[in-house]
Amino acid sequence: MEKRGGPPSPSPKSTEKSGKDSRSGDANGATTPKGDKEKGVNVQVILRCRPLSDEETKSNTPVVISCNERRREVAATQVIANKQIDRTFAFDKVFGPSSKQKDLFEQSISPIVHEVLEGYNCTIFAYGQTGTGKTYTMEGGGTRKAKSGELPTDAGVIPRSVRQIFDILEAQCAEYSMKVTFLELYNEEITDLLAPEEPRFPVLPVSEDKSKKPIALMEDGKGGVFVRGLEEEVVYSAGEIYKILDKGSAKRRTAETLLNKQSSRSHSIFSITIHIKELTHESEEMIKIGKLNLVDLAGSENISRSGARDGRAREAGEINKSLLTLGRVINALVEHSGHVPYRDSKLTRLLRDSLGGKTKTCIIATISPSVYCLEETLSTLDYAHRAKNIRNKPEVNQKMMKSAVIKDLYSEIDRLKQEVFAAREKNGIYIPRERYLQEEAEKKAMTEKIEKLGADLEARDKQLVELKELYDAQKLLSAELGGKLEKTQKDLEGTRNALHDLEQKYNEAQSTIKEKEYVIYNLQSSVTSRLCI
Numbered sequence: 001m002e003k004r005g006g007p008p009s010p011s012p013k014s015t016e017k018s019g020k021d022s023r024s025g026d027a028n029g030a031t032t033p034k035g036d037k038e039k040g041v042n043v044q045v046i047l048r049c050r051p052l053s054d055e056e057t058k059s060n061t062p063v064v065i066s067c068n069e070r071r072r073e074v075a076a077t078q079v080i081a082n083k084q085i086d087r088t089f090a091f092d093k094v095f096g097p098s099s100k101q102k103d104l105f106e107q108s109i110s111p112i113v114h115e116v117l118e119g120y121n122c123t124i125f126a127y128g129q130t131g132t133g134k135t136y137t138m139e140g141g142g143t144r145k146a147k148s149g150e151l152p153t154d155a156g157v158i159p160r161s162v163r164q165i166f167d168i169l170e171a172q173c174a175e176y177s178m179k180v181t182f183l184e185l186y187n188e189e190i191t192d193l194l195a196p197e198e199p200r201f202p203v204l205p206v207s208e209d210k211s212k213k214p215i216a217l218m219e220d221g222k223g224g225v226f227v228r229g230l231e232e233e234v235v236y237s238a239g240e241i242y243k244i245l246d247k248g249s250a251k252r253r254t255a256e257t258l259l260n261k262q263s264s265r266s267h268s269i270f271s272i273t274i275h276i277k278e279l280t281h282e283s284e285e286m287i288k289i290g291k292l293n294l295v296d297l298a299g300s301e302n303i304s305r306s307g308a309r310d311g312r313a314r315e316a317g318e319i320n321k322s323l324l325t326l327g328r329v330i331n332a333l334v335e336h337s338g339h340v341p342y343r344d345s346k347l348t349r350l351l352r353d354s355l356g357g358k359t360k361t362c363i364i365a366t367i368s369p370s371v372y373c374l375e376e377t378l379s380t381l382d383y384a385h386r387a388k389n390i391r392n393k394p395e396v397n398q399k400m401m402k403s404a405v406i407k408d409l410y411s412e413i414d415r416l417k418q419e420v421f422a423a424r425e426k427n428g429i430y431i432p433r434e435r436y437l438q439e440e441a442e443k444k445a446m447t448e449k450i451e452k453l454g455a456d457l458e459a460r461d462k463q464l465v466e467l468k469e470l471y472d473a474q475k476l477l478s479a480e481l482g483g484k485l486e487k488t489q490k491d492l493e494g495t496r497n498a499l500h501d502l503e504q505k506y507n508e509a510q511s512t513i514k515e516k517e518y519v520i521y522n523l524q525s526s527v528t529s530r531l532c533i
């Protein structure tokens with residue numbers, strides 16, 4: 001399969017229209033030499049542009065995007081001050097408006113599925129403005145079932161991946177087990193889409209609706225996170241997974257209606273974990289583990305456009321918080337900043353290993369060709385282009401001895417038994433000691449942090465009061481000095497005038513003296529000359 005790597009690709013170029021495409025950097029499809037694991041491999045970024053909808057075609061919506069699949073480039077045409085500017089972006093793969101679901105899967109996703117079966121953790125996520133085809137690409141257009149048992153032509157990445165996983169395992173006559181989870185992240189709250197429905201009688205107010213069961217995200221103590229109590233369904237066939245997907249999607253829609261949610265503002269993560277049995281040369285049974293995460297992100301458009309107002313502002317803000325943090329994480333990784341703000345949102349905590357970690361990651365950025373979406377399209381193109389520079393260091397999951405897996409499963413059964421016992425006795429909820437201690441430690445750390453923040457806030461308030469007093473005093477002083485200055489200026493003006501008068505009088509006196517001296521001199525001269533005669 002194609003591996004990616006090489007230096008980060010340069011920024012996209014803008015050109016004034018000269019009838020020629022500008023090439024921007026490498027297509028990033030360059031092969032990473034084997035053994036280059038140290039440096040890692042770049043996140044693979046695929047760009048897909050949807051076709052115009054029937055309505056857009058009818059209303060002759062101008063198209064401003066052109067895709068060059070062969071050169072793996074996409075160009076956006078902008079008119080600024082009557083000049084046509086083309087911005088061209090290069091990606092690992094580009095799929096134009098007429099691309100087929102099958103082509104996208106076979107060229108870009110199928111190799112990733114193979115890697116999952118090799119024991120890697122892989123994540124594929126769809127990013128783009130609402131209505132650009134994220135769900136179409138991930139799930140597909142119509143029903144997943146076709147009469148012949150074949151997948152319908154518009155089946156998306158998820159059903160095709162599931163089908164391929166089973167096809168490969170069956171062809172290998174592998175002994176395996178598979179489990180899936182499906183969660184939704186909305187408004188920074190996680191909902192388990194596979195949790196059993198709770199009876200809803202009598203009808204509860206929306207805020208108490210139990211179908212929306214937010215669940216907690218916990219640190220696993222190894223730098224990762226896990227979703228506490230998330231339902232894991234064991235599956236034996238592709239058909240079962242399709243049913244689970246339908247069930248999860250239906251639950252998402254029900255909650256959407258009940259809670260006035262908008263699916264375009266929620267993120268969903270569907271994960272498949274596969275355990276495959278292998279025999280070593282010494283006939284020891286080992287278990288290889290691979291995981292595939294399929295992420296459908298919320299619409300990336302900005303909040304003002306999505307119409308968030310008043311009560312919905314928090315909700316949009318929170319979702320934006322996840323996407324904003326995702327952007328910040330990408331920036332920090334690309335710029336190699338010391339601090340990567342994974343912890344700032346649940347989405348980035350969940351996707352941590354997929355961004356700069358040991359997971360193989362592929363981002364499918366979706367755009368619309370319409371002129372009316374150009375602003376958002378350019379922002380998606382910039383975002384996705386930037387994400388190309390993230391480097392992950394994928395590692396195959398360590399194989400486990402079958403006996404160790406069985407031991408783990410026994411302790412899991414023990415834990416569950418104790419939980420069931422505690423629940424039956426109605427004497428509380430059983431929490432393993434380790435988790436209890438961890439939660440207590442987290443609570444303590446959080447309390448300390450809150451106390452510290454409270455103290456900081458108090459100190460700042462005090463500082464603010466002092467500064468205000470200082471400011472008021474300075475203002476008073478400044479007013480006083482202003483008055484004094486005005487008076488002094490008036491006095492100075494008076495003194496200047498008096499001086500001027502005195503100078504005039506002095507000059508007059510000087511000339512009078514001079515005149516008189518002259519007269520005296522003449523008189524003296526005439527007296528002297530008379531005396532001589």
Ligand SMILES: Nc1ncnc2c1ncn2[C@@H]1O[C@H](COP(=O)(O)OP(=O)(O)OP(=O)(O)O)[C@@H](O)[C@H]1O
Binds near residue numbers: 097128130264265
């Ligand atoms: N590549 C494509 N080919 C044909 N139709 C498409 C394609 N991409 C999207 N569509 C159609 O465009 C519409 C919007 O797509 P979709 O619902 O998948 O967008 P979305 O990005 O998931 O939006 P949201 O953020 O609201 O979930 C759908 O009717 C879908 O069938």
